[in-house]
Amino acid sequence: MELQVRKRFCSICLMGLLGILGLGCSADSGQADDGNGLNDTMDVSQNRKSVGDSAADLLDGSRFPALHLEIFYVEGLKPSATTLDNFESFLMERLHKPDGVTIALTEISSPGQAVYSITDIRNLEDDIRTAYNQEGILKVFGLFIDGEYSENTENGSVLGVAYRNTSFVIFADTIREFSGQPLAPSTAVLETTVLDHEFGHLLGLVNAGTPLQSTHQDETHGKHCTTEDCLMYWTAETGEGLINMISGGTIPGLDAACLADLQANGGK
Numbered sequence: 001m002e003l004q005v006r007k008r009f010c011s012i013c014l015m016g017l018l019g020i021l022g023l024g025c026s027a028d029s030g031q032a033d034d035g036n037g038l039n040d041t042m043d044v045s046q047n048r049k050s051v052g053d054s055a056a057d058l059l060d061g062s063r064f065p066a067l068h069l070e071i072f073y074v075e076g077l078k079p080s081a082t083t084l085d086n087f088e089s090f091l092m093e094r095l096h097k098p099d100g101v102t103i104a105l106t107e108i109s110s111p112g113q114a115v116y117s118i119t120d121i122r123n124l125e126d127d128i129r130t131a132y133n134q135e136g137i138l139k140v141f142g143l144f145i146d147g148e149y150s151e152n153t154e155n156g157s158v159l160g161v162a163y164r165n166t167s168f169v170i171f172a173d174t175i176r177e178f179s180g181q182p183l184a185p186s187t188a189v190l191e192t193t194v195l196d197h198e199f200g201h202l203l204g205l206v207n208a209g210t211p212l213q214s215t216h217q218d219e220t221h222g223k224h225c226t227t228e229d230c231l232m233y234w235t236a237e238t239g240e241g242l243i244n245m246i247s248g249g250t251i252p253g254l255d256a257a258c259l260a261d262l263q264a265n266g267g268k
């Protein structure tokens, strides 16, 4: 239960793995003050809240009719066109964004670490992110990182974490280790599943900002779904679990219970 004392830690997925209930994290806020093009008056605080805090704004189109994704990837780990197409389809099927969804991809050099904690990832985001909410456009940050997650265990290789209201990280090197195994699903299938799953947390699933419409929260595993073939089942975020969960190369979708939650909170 060491995580409970890390006040700034905000990883729904890891909490799911460890079975810790509740978000237990505090939002940090502040003004951009570095030299990467952010002006002093830009308000970054709206994008530095807890996972699920922007669920309704992501699902509904009234306040933010457009969504922009600013995605960074370490050289060599660019998400494929197939992955991005799949992900965009998932978003269009669930979100009311009449002005559209746009994605900007930017390559970065490796930060050079073998292992990253969420604090490392948050610091990296604060250094490189340039896209923050503006009138009518909700902005989300994604990072495809090399190395591995500091909280991995022998049987739990984390493939992705949603760690702020509009931020997620994908452990793209770890995904490739699993997709490279004999008879394993393709990199695109694994990567899409993890992307959709982490975005599902940003959409407030399960009981993480989007209210439950039925009893389907797997409380043992935190903010996850009790349906074994649902995208939001807890094993969908570890390599070991996902290899067993995916059959025939099919990307898991949301079950009826998760869909009903999203629809009741403004989604499609």
Ligand SMILES: [Zn+2]
Pocket (backbone or CB within 6 Å): 012, 013, 016, 197, 201, 223, 224, 234, 237
């Ligand atoms: Zn998860």
Ligand SMILES: [Zn+2]
Pocket (backbone or CB within 6 Å): 216, 225, 226, 227, 230, 231, 232, 233, 254, 255, 256, 257, 258
């Ligand atoms: Zn579900």
